Amino acid sequence: MSKLTACSLDCYDACEIVYKDGKITPHKEGHTDGFLCPHLNHYEKFHQIQTPRYNGVEISIEDALLKLAEILKNTPKEKSLFYKSSGNFGLMQDVTTHFFASFGATLTDGSLCDGAGEAGIIEGRGSNKNMPLSEIAKSEVVIIWGRNPHTTSSHLLPLLKDKIIIVIDPLKTKIAKVADLHIQLKPHTDLELAMLLSRFLFIENSIDEEYLKEYASEYEDFYELTQTLRIKKTLDNIDIDLSQIGELLAFVKEKKVAIVCGLGMQKYKNGADVMRSIDAFALHLGLFGKEGCGVAYLGNSRENINSPFCTKGKKVSKVDTKFSEFESVFIQGANPLSQMPNSTRVTMEISSVKNIVYFGLYENESSAMAHLVIPAKNFLAKNDVRVSYSHPKIMHMPKVKETKFGISEYDLSAYLCSEFEIEIKTEQEYIEHFLGFSSRKIEDTPYKKGFDTDDGEFIYLQELDGIKVNSDALYLITIKSPKSLNSQFHRQTHLYLNKSHGFSNGEILKISSDNANVKLEVQLNEDLRDDCVLVYSGTKGVNALTSSSHSYEGKNATYQENRVTLSRC
Numbered sequence: 001m002s003k004l005t006a007c008s009l010d011c012y013d014a015c016e017i018v019y020k021d022g023k024i025t026p027h028k029e030g031h032t033d034g035f036l037c038p039h040l041n042h043y044e045k046f047h048q049i050q051t052p053r054y055n056g057v058e059i060s061i062e063d064a065l066l067k068l069a070e071i072l073k074n075t076p077k078e079k080s081l082f083y084k085s086s087g088n089f090g091l092m093q094d095v096t097t098h099f100f101a102s103f104g105a106t107l108t109d110g111s112l113c114d115g116a117g118e119a120g121i122i123e124g125r126g127s128n129k130n131m132p133l134s135e136i137a138k139s140e141v142v143i144i145w146g147r148n149p150h151t152t153s154s155h156l157l158p159l160l161k162d163k164i165i166i167v168i169d170p171l172k173t174k175i176a177k178v179a180d181l182h183i184q185l186k187p188h189t190d191l192e193l194a195m196l197l198s199r200f201l202f203i204e205n206s207i208d209e210e211y212l213k214e215y216a217s218e219y220e221d222f223y224e225l226t227q228t229l230r231i232k233k234t235l236d237n238i239d240i241d242l243s244q245i246g247e248l249l250a251f252v253k254e255k256k257v258a259i260v261c262g263l264g265m266q267k268y269k270n271g272a273d274v275m276r277s278i279d280a281f282a283l284h285l286g287l288f289g290k291e292g293c294g295v296a297y298l299g300n301s302r303e304n305i306n307s308p309f310c311t312k313g314k315k316v317s318k319v320d321t322k323f324s325e326f327e328s329v330f331i332q333g334a335n336p337l338s339q340m341p342n343s344t345r346v347t348m349e350i351s352s353v354k355n356i357v358y359f360g361l362y363e364n365e366s367s368a369m370a371h372l373v374i375p376a377k378n379f380l381a382k383n384d385v386r387v388s389y390s391h392p393k394i395m396h397m398p399k400v401k402e403t404k405f406g407i408s409e410y411d412l413s414a415y416l417c418s419e420f421e422i423e424i425k426t427e428q429e430y431i432e433h434f435l436g437f438s439s440r441k442i443e444d445t446p447y448k449k450g451f452d453t454d455d456g457e458f459i460y461l462q463e464l465d466g467i468k469v470n471s472d473a474l475y476l477i478t479i480k481s482p483k484s485l486n487s488q489f490h491r492q493t494h495l496y497l498n499k500s501h502g503f504s505n506g507e508i509l510k511i512s513s514d515n516a517n518v519k520l521e522v523q524l525n526e527d528l529r530d531d532c533v534l535v536y537s538g539t540k541g542v543n544a545l546t547s548s549s550h551s552y553e554g555k556n557a558t559y560q561e562n563r564v565t566l567s568r569c
């Protein structure tokens, strides 16, 4: 028997899967195109937590639920925190939010992921409507800007065949190696680059004034703002030649262009402004509202989907959460002790929490600190519906196998709702609610008739601040690994740098930031610039180096704001 479902992981691609004869196989049709990534190809080989435990002693699932209810009964409501991430991207995962919000617990807001870039997009356009894959397929030129598709969105690759590819990335990624043009800029100089690109479009008279007069009438003021950057100094700072600006513009003028953005250039305090300046460049190229043109980022996956769940309540930021202010913390689909910034702070804060409950699939830093560990069922063994932040399809994820261990988010929430007399519908009602949006209307070429701002016009960045300070210290680049999904699966253990620093493979180095020192083994890699150190997301200890500051807009973590130095141990 074979059943169609979808991968649950937090990933652009949101692949469809055929579960056949007890095996995960890729769906041959549609965006999945007959292949999955290593995480899913080996998904069932990763050991899941099978037995609940309390204070290190294994207990039954019934006792774990009783314990959980007891903890919640004995904690003042305002002292209970529900901390959820997207370990599973399914819409039903929020049924637990429904319980905790209705119960009166504190929830979280802010983002460890794409919040800064999204804030910049919304400030400029009034909404975050994404360019879907089907439109990228129609473009002639694709600019991959701060995204690493071979690792994080491999299903984009078949669409890129026979197109002109331009990559803007401090790292020589796989896609950069085969690109027609790679701008290997200094990290955190994207805002300046985007401003210069716009400026040269103006200088070369390559803008559509009629269009701008209608939808971005302040374009002349913006041009003046671009003129405040001194060309030579800015090029030196970005560390590129003027000829590269010329090459890029020659490739894109009069063409159908898709700018495919990732997280890379927005993991900074001014991440919103960076994204907004890229949007402005797209605007000047005339990319909005046209077939095969646009800007793809991590879109609002829930566009036009109403939540049936209660999600209202007091919220604290998930970037610098003050765990010690709570008596009980319930962690779902997350490994905050590894993935939040400033993990030393997180560990210290959380160690004073009386009751830490971990509800997840795998053992990790967070399960190790938890008093109560409750194993979840994985996506194959429960019902859900998912959406994606890169394509509009709504996918049903029916239960395709039975497992004896673990509990689904719905069953856990139904138990708690009944204990605390909170209303909850049947699982089937929620699933049908979500599937009811299957024919939701998502525009292929959004912003055809202007933007979603009050007057329909694009709102430009008014001033340039937050341009980075000069420092001789190295940039810490922390990106996604092909072997892990953040801290799930095979986590990396090295730091990567090129040989210009005089270190050798296998040496253990101390990597120091304002926050901490971490020891990691060196692996040389010539794809990096001389001024960068790379440590993959999910590597143990990397987030001890990062600070828990917020982006100026979007309440986002700023993983790449910190500079580091290296020394032999």
Ligand SMILES: Nc1nc2c(c(=O)[nH]1)N[C@H]1C(S)=C(S)[C@@H](COP(=O)(O)OP(=O)(O)OC[C@H]3O[C@@H](n4cnc5c(=O)[nH]c(N)nc54)[C@H](O)[C@@H]3O)O[C@H]1N2
Binding pocket: 010, 011, 012, 113, 114, 145, 146, 147, 148, 149, 151, 152, 153, 168, 169, 170, 171, 173, 186, 187, 188, 189, 190, 261, 262, 263, 264, 265, 477, 478, 479, 480, 481, 482, 483, 484, 485, 486, 537, 560
């Ligand atoms: N295999 C795998 N896939 C994943 C994940 C995973 O952990 N592993 N995680 C998933 C998640 S949660 C997300 S949010 C997505 C994110 O996926 P992506 O958007 O691809 O994000 P990153 O890997 O963080 O960074 C992308 C690129 O940005 C570049 N970069 C770094 N700094 C800068 C800069 O200052 N300017 C520019 N222009 N580029 C820069 C990096 O070198 C890198 O090549 O991936 C998802 N998919």
Ligand SMILES: Nc1nc2c(c(=O)[nH]1)N[C@H]1C(S)=C(S)[C@@H](COP(=O)(O)OP(=O)(O)OC[C@H]3O[C@@H](n4cnc5c(=O)[nH]c(N)nc54)[C@H](O)[C@@H]3O)O[C@H]1N2
Binding pocket: 008, 010, 085, 086, 087, 088, 112, 113, 114, 263, 332, 333, 334, 335, 336, 339, 340, 359, 360, 361, 362, 363, 364, 376, 377, 378, 379, 478, 479, 480, 485, 486, 487, 488, 536, 537, 538, 542, 543, 546, 559
């Ligand atoms: N330095 C640095 N840090 C980063 C990043 C970076 O680029 N650099 N990336 C950031 C980004 S983009 C993100 S999105 C965050 C991700 O941060 P997290 O979401 O905390 O990431 P994961 O490490 O993937 O942990 C997800 C957990 O979900 C659990 N899980 C999986 N499926 C299920 C399920 O069905 N039910 C339940 N209950 N649990 C489940 C697994 O046990 C796993 O431990 O990390 C951020 N941290």
Ligand code: SF4
Binding pocket: 007, 008, 009, 011, 012, 013, 014, 015, 036, 037, 038, 039, 040, 154, 155
């Ligand atoms: S590419 Fe992404 S969606 Fe597809 S199987 Fe891998 S993790 Fe899942």
Ligand SMILES: [Mo]
Binding pocket: 010, 112, 113, 114
């Ligand atoms: Mo993410």
